[in-house]
Amino acid sequence: MTVQPADGLSPAAAFPDPSHDQWQSLVEGVLRKSGKEVTGSAAEEALSTTLEDGLTTRPLYTASDESPDTGSPGFAPFTRGSRPEGNAAGGWDVRQRHALTDPARLNEALLGDLENGVT
Numbered sequence: 001m002t003v004q005p006a007d008g009l010s011p012a013a014a015f016p017d018p019s020h021d022q023w024q025s026l027v028e029g030v031l032r033k034s035g036k037e038v039t040g041s042a043a044e045e046a047l048s049t050t051l052e053d054g055l056t057t058r059p060l061y062t063a064s065d066e067s068p069d070t071g072s073p074g075f076a077p078f079t080r081g082s083r084p085e086g087n088a089a090g091g092w093d094v095r096q097r098h099a100l101t102d103p104a105r106l107n108e109a110l111l112g113d114l115e116n117g118v119t
Contacts, residue, residue, distance in 0.1 A: 023060060082117055 027043045038046050047059035071077050074084030096118045100106040 020060075020062070027059070078117060 024040060024043055027047065028039055031038055031043055031046060036046060044059060048056050050056045070079045072084070073080040074082065096110075096113055098106055098109055100109060
């Protein structure tokens with residue numbers, strides 16, 4: 001992301017914005033030097049990483065990529081908390097205490113909390 005400096009100068013403005021195809025072409029060249037023969041979207045996929053939780057991170061994100069609507073605090077889909085003022089008056093609070101010793105009961109309690117909005 002390019003941010004306009006406070007002094008009004010924008011060095012990046014002197015250069016044209018590269019297209020996604022131009023970027024992929026440059027990636028192909030770099031991968032070719034490392035011995036991988038891939039083209040187009042396969043070049044981009046070669047640089048993508050799938051994390052342990054199944055989320056795939058791509059090598060390039062641009063302003064045209066859509067991000068999911070996380071809503072506002074206190075409103076559906078409640079991904080930012082169930083209250084407009086936030087979940088903790090003094091700052092962050094992302095824990096829930098469970099003192100159960102039986103693993104099956106603890107699992108049931110944890111799943112119930114998660115399904116009902118505990119973060």
